[in-house]
Amino acid sequence: MRASTPDADIDRRDFLYLCALASGALAPGLSAGTAGAQTAPRKGGTLRVGFYLEASTMDPHLSGSKVDRQIYHNIYEPLLTLDVKLGIKPGLAESWQQPEPKILILKLRQGVKFQDGTDFNAEAVRFNFNRMKTEPKSVRKGEVASIESVDVVDAHTVRLNLRRPDAALLATLTDRAGMMVSPKVAQERGAELERNAKGAGTGPFEFVEWVKDDHLLIKRHDGYWGKQGGPYLDRVRYRPIPDDTVKLQSLQSGEIDVIDYVQPRDVAGVRADRNIVMLDVPSLAAFSYQLNHTRPPFNVKALRQAVAYALDLDQIVKGVWLNVGTPANGPVPPTSWAYDKTIPFIKRDLAKAKAKLAEGGKPSGFAFTITTANIPINVQEAEVIQAQLAEAGMTAKIKLVDAATQLSDGNSKSFDMISYQWSGRPDPDGNIYQFFKTTPGTSLNWSGISNPQIDALLDKTREVSSQAERKKLYSELTKILQDELPMVYIVHPIEPKAMSPKVQGYEPIPDGMMRFKDVWLKA
């Protein structure tokens, strides 16, 4: 079972069917889904969703947590959206034009109101971009950095004037950086928006309440502008259930209807459960290790290469990830249009690893530390890597840390080799640029790589607008990264989601976000 890129010529239903087949969803689940497709969607009911952790804020411009995005995609709407093949679709903007590389004109949808009754229009868009750029706590500043200014052309048209060509901008606007918040709510309720998003979005569901650490409730937005499809559900109730086993058991016992992620260790058991439908949703994620270029031992390229040649990714993906993922050839996931399947992942070659050790001046091996999060699957992975490296003569010590220490070690470059799990962005730029571009100070470029050739290519990927040409550039970058090795890529994981067979109409988009607009519950 491998994550596969959906073929260009299959439609949504085929894709869902393939996903279900790939996940080995058993006959009852599958037939429930098929039956559901034939019967008309039914309004009503409360969908109960279990997440592994609690949301951190209800303000999309201040959010830095993946679970927040899961909720936002039901309350707020971005200017543009993604289809199942990660293509860009109209969202709150019904069309867009790029008359020249540094101008993006967005035609906004008319007749859309925020849930507080105010109009969504060009002024609201300008307000939102200004807020993202100027709000002191904004986490979106980097994403909208290419936008110099926003002009209101008319009530339903805005022009984004860019500092530099930015081919990734359209994809960026499909997530939090494109999400529109009611200017009235942001101005009048300000800081309270972090805890209470009442009336703040235009989405199919409205925020009702958030009882911290217990539940977050949203209800159907009856004034939703979209007249096709849902929203059908009366309410969606999100609950944080930190323990994965308990979360799964809650689904099995019928206490909740959907869970966001099934751990690889539980995948076989869930498949065998006739009362659960599991969907393998290939993700955009890339799990890897950053190698510190700024200090020994990994300031020597040959030693970085020795590590890469010593690793057996096939074995790691089979043994640790239980095949719930695919070995990674680089930062671009197989779900992306930019993925180049002709580039193989780095295969294990112990002779080559030893030759590289000699070339790096350490023929008898060397010792270093692997820093990783103290989470069972990360620990297992690090132990397997430790054993594989030992066979090539390298001694790795494992340092287990919590997330805050990992961030601190990474930002201060106090590590030799550190795990990095990136949930991924729809445009390859979001998975590449900030990790490899020469950046002074704190950045996601923890490895500290500074390579003029990579920098030039990275800039070019933003300037070129043709997708085919960008794909070529990303292929070139992937090959250079396999040689330079600022990061050793291990796996592009699949993110299996599990749900009760009564949940119908769920469309798995590889960004992993659960959009419930067209979801309904079978009686």
Added chain:
Amino acid sequence: MGRLVLRRLLATVPVLLLVTAGVFALIHLTPGDPVDVMMAESVDDSVKTTLRRQLGLDQPLYLQYAAWMGKLLRGDLGRSIRNGEPVIENVGRRIRPSLQLAALAMAISLVVATPLGILSAARRNTSVDRFGTTFALFGICMPNFLLALLLIFFFGVKLRWLPISGYLDPFEEGLPGLRSLVLPALTLGLALAAVVTRTLRSSMLDALSEDYVRTARAKGLSESRVIRGHVLKNALIPVVTVLGLQLGTLIGGAVITEYVFALPGVGRLVVDAVFARDYPLVQGVVLLIAIGFILSNLAVDLLYGWIDPRIRHR
């Protein structure tokens, strides 16, 4: 009695000072900071610097501690960095489930352990005693996360009698609220019952071999009166000590149980706060937990005097 309470309360002041200084030093010396955690995805260094300045994190540690102490003396525990709400509100919201869980667990442990401990001691080396000691051994050895998962599997997934996770307030929701606490309270209560059974059994066995018990029996008192009037009362001191210590642990430290059952209690709050490096929240909650411990120990000391007047007169 009043003077004893006052003296004990005054003696807690240096303890609390030490606790606050210790926790402050430990959490600040741990690598990582709250701004990094909040802004993990942000590449903008200036935003982080501004935020650190706003939060006073750019100040030397002793100044930060002095500022925190200054606020504390005015009765202000500060605000959580993560959610901006006052620490006291965060704790206020979480203390209810923790207290209810602790009370129910304590009740379960007493209901199970009292008869079992007494019977084990009174009928030593019989099948009842063997059952009691086996139960105690099992309860002490069983890690509570494993017991929790087993209880969830049988009562939640297989039999579907009880909810698996989440919390409803029994005072607001009634029976469903009580049901939501049964499995976590059983997890904690059975482990505590094991400890109490063992303690009660051994202290009763000690008391049973005392001269006054022989005298009471010689006077012709029935065995039940001997146990109730002479043995049990004298055997209670170690049991009360264990219960007092466990009460503090239950309120502040039922972390694993709260995690497994997704209960929004104080234990989970403090662990989440440590992970987020939410300094004011960690300091505030640990201070309150320390006060809870001190008060429960004080209550235990006062109970000693009530159970055994000799202690009061000393």
